Amino acid sequence: MTALTLSTAGAATLRADALVVGVAKGPKGLVVAAGAEAVDTAFDGKLAAMLDALGASGAEGEITKLPSPAGLKAPVVLAVGLGSAPELDESFDEEALRRAAGSAARALHGSKKAAFALPLEDASAVTAVAEGALLGAYAFTAYQGGDKKAAKNGGPKQPLAEVALLGAKPRDKEHKAAAERATVVATEVNVARDLINTPPNDLTPAAFAAIAAATAKELGLKAQVLDEKALIKGGYGGIMGVGKGSENPPRLVKIAYTHPEAEKHLAFVGKGITYDSGGISLKPAGHNETMKCDMSGAAAVFSSVVAAAKLGLKVNVTGWLALAENMPSGSATKPGDVLRMYSGKTVEVLNTDAEGRLVLGDALTKASEENPDAIVDVATLTGAMVLALGDRTFGIMANDDAFRTSIHEIAEEVGEASWPMPLPEDLRKTMDSPTADMANMGVRMGGGLVAGLFLREFVGEGITWAHLDIAGPAFHEGAPYGYTPKGGTGSAVRTLVRLAERTATGDLG
Incomplete structure (x- = not known):
């Protein structure tokens, strides 16, 4: 560094x-x-x-x-x-x-x-x-x-x-604090970038989980790793349904920072598909080469929790990393299969390449059990969001308009381009299934909003929630510009950290 x-x-x-x-x-x-x-x-x-x-x-x-x-x-x-x-x-x-x-x-x-x-x-x-x-x-x-x-x-x-x-004056308290904060935040953004850029043969779900657990131990944070046996026993049908086609089994990681004076609790949930082939619904040629970046949401969540801990923020922050490889094999989930999610809901899988919402669904339900004041999930979820907002802007959906507005303002404040998006109720009906409680796909047009509606189904009743679809800005394939490198960008880390800071000080509108 x-x-x-x-x-x-x-x-x-x-x-x-x-x-x-x-x-x-x-x-x-x-x-x-x-x-x-x-x-x-x-x-x-x-x-x-x-x-x-x-x-x-x-x-x-x-x-x-x-x-x-x-x-x-x-x-x-x-x-x-x-x-x-x-x-x-x-x-x-x-x-x-x-x-x-x-x-x-x-x-x-x-x-x-x-x-x-x-x-x-x-x-x-x-x-x-x-x-x-x-x-x-x-x-x-x-x-x-x-x-x-x-x-x-x-x-x-x-x-x-x-x-x-x-x-910049080293003896000026404000200048010194500003520099120290910038160092922590930039360090953790760069850690997220390293994780995203690491080849998928080295960053498997188990390897990512081990990094999170080791970091937690080093910083005195609480960590829990559920392996495939625990996931099966616990009924995490979404995560297991995505991960069972790979020789590298899935993991669900909890990493928690607590402060003795905290009055609020935030939960961050990250999509951690360490490699996404599309599964049986295999991606076409030309769409696989950068799919190591499909764990960018989990990387952002991990780095944000660590940053909150290093900054000593007076807020409790729990990170949930839903980690899996989405691969085609004889044991992989097939289109038409029905999965029983951790919440108990059944989901008919119409497209195995719509896998991120399945692992997030289980993690959102688990995060809701702790009844946090708010949940924010972060995911490279849909190509539809890239079509809607381009490569540099992430979409924000929420079950609370004021919370969505606050996150948008925070993102703009820290220099991360974002845009508030709706959750039209009419699109929810397009995920109705004749076989299960719902399907993992709806209409193609507005696919990013459909995915947000799917996730909303797994958020606990009465819990404020927002969804950040970072599919565009998470991985930059063009020439570097400004402070943005080629490859993993660490998108959403700065937004999540500022959200935690404002929650800690009671300055969240």
């Missing part, structure tokens, strides 16, 4: 491999953002003019490098675009700062230390820049560089080793 330090040293005097400054689009051209005054002075006040001559525009995330003049200890100045400059009485948007810091950190992979001289007007800005830099510095290299000779000759670059935030 990249180290983060706060420094009151001047930009001209700090030794580093690179000095990061912000530039923006002003009303009359390129402008140098606050925090880089000493750097501009070293360029005789002509930094903006030089960058303009090099083609810089100040566009969000744009990177321009140039050699440092005499007077700066760092040999390279990296200018990163912040987008449009704010009005005189306004500040840069926190997400713009977060993305700019992420872009700069990505551009400096392979460097040992970089000094960030970006605008830091308050503690919120410190959090944004710190988070962006730590998230942007992420790289998944665990399976690269095995050939030492190849690694020496242009092998994978290691992440930026250290980030120094210039202008």
Whole structure:
């Protein structure tokens, strides 16, 4: 993990491999953002003019490098675009700062230390820049560089080793707390990314469960792992129905953080399909290659509970990881089979590739038994949600409009794009089955909403619940941007952590 330090040293005097400054689009051209005054002075006040001559525009995330003049200890100045400059009485948007810091950190992979001289007007800005830099510095290299000779000759670059935030005061309580929080949250987002990126032959349900149990022991959290024998005995027909086609049996993991002064209890439930072939309803060619990411919801839940514990939040948070491999075999569930869920409801399986809702159904029922104040499930659940909202936005459904609105506002606050979605009652009828209590499929159009309606059936009566369908933003297949890498993104971790923080302080609308 990249180290983060706060420094009151001047930009001209700090030794580093690179000095990061912000530039923006002003009303009359390129402008140098606050925090880089000493750097501009070293360029005789002509930094903006030089960058303009090099083609810089100040566009969000744009990177321009140039050699440092005499007077700066760092040999390279990296200018990163912040987008449009704010009005005189306004500040840069926190997400713009977060993305700019992420872009700069990505551009400096392979460097040992970089000094960030970006605008830091308050503690919120410190959090944004710190988070962006730590998230942007992420790289998944665990399976690269095995050939030492190849690694020496242009092998994978290691992440930026250290980030120094210039202008952030290490003795200022607010700045220090902001940096510490950003470090915890970014660390856990990156842990989720590592889990998502791990190949499915290594991250089986049992392996994921072992990681969760070991982490719980290390942090003093309570953990419980139900193996296949316990799942069969307990009547978890949804999880077993999905997992019985694989040689790697399923698991249901509970990991719980409690605080002695907590007045509220949140339950987070994560879909953890460590590999999804579609089962007997096999996915077509071209749709299997990234299906190691189908456990992104469970990764987000796991990391969020750990973050809540590390931050010492005054709220009880329980995570439920519904882990299984969805594989085709002679023992796999078949279309037309009927499963008896943990709740007692029977479900006719019309499509074995609609498996996430089956494991979540059992986990939601189990989570409801503890009667938490609210349940939030997180899942890469439907391709329909990607069609509706694209690759960067997750959908939010809930049985309480105010709770749905709060989560949407929280997600936007932390920089995770989301959109509130309805649960139309007429779609529920399309899951009626002549054989069982319900089917795991309804009409194709509005499939993401149908899936949300299915999950609602397994939430305990009177419990506030929300469902986050992160199928779009959980795994990024394109070129990296801002602080978002290629591969696993850790989507929803920041939203869940902020939800826990606001619940702990009673600031949840």
